[in-house]
Amino acid sequence: MAELSRRKLFSGQWRRPSNVQRPPWAREEALFISGCSRCRACIDACETGVLIAGGGGYPEIDFSRAECSFCRRCVSACDAGVFDAEADRPWRLQPSVSTRCLALQGVECRSCQDGCDTGAIRFRPRLGGIAQPVLTAAACSGCGACVAPCPTDAIALTRSENNE
Template identity: 40%
Template sequence: MKRDGIDLGRRGFLTGRRLSRPVAIRPPWSREALVTAACMGCGACVPVCPQSIIALDAEGRPALAFEAGECTFCGACAEVCPEPVFDRSVAAFPHVAAIGADCFARRGIVCQSCGDACPETAIRFRPRLGGPALPEIASGRCSGCGACIAACPAQAVVVSVRMPEAARG
């Protein structure tokens, strides 16, 4: 159904609709507005990432590929960037992990890969009767590093916008 960014479904094909691009996850300490305004697409951040999770997106701007691994917050990308793209005074990521509907545990299959991979121990498992324990993410502890995303065999872990402290209360 997808090819070259064109929606080949009946309605999309007949109307010439293009598929919407997924929102890119930017490197730590960078925000979409800063990347759009200041990044020149030099790619200096790509080879210095020790985890090899930074790649240039279709616009030539840095984006993270958490499927390849996790961010260790080493700061190499921020140090090598010649433009004011990174702001180390803000939280590293504006997102936290979220468990999607494709989670094996939600479908009755025992799996705790995300919890085992989480360096912040932000993922706990709530026991339930008649099925495997369900993962729950403590958003206050989640650093947004992506370790759980890379570890999930069902690709059920996604990123979600971090709620402000006042809204959680």
């Protein structure tokens, strides 16, 4: 659980970080927070262990631990109604690669591609240089399998309302 202190209050660290990802099929943030009882049923039901109790005890995704298999066990385990099981997509996450990427720094690495079953991350050869990562957002399921294998934490999945 998050530590509360005057220092965190005055520094603004009491706010929920913008990069927190809720479980798949979670309703919009305000509805999720107001309805979630923090019972941990969804966390305990998660088959891969990607769900954790985050800030305030609310469930969130930690892709550094595992990937999401979209098994829907979190949705089935929840009695609070904070999941939208009828939604077309589990979430709208967009992959991005930061400048910490080894390939972008001239070091051969394809760890993220190796973890991506959908082929959303590929490497384009460069004449006389190291192949560079190319992301295809439309192919990305948002499972997070590319995040944990990256040795420099260069891969991130962030919420996007624009990707179809």
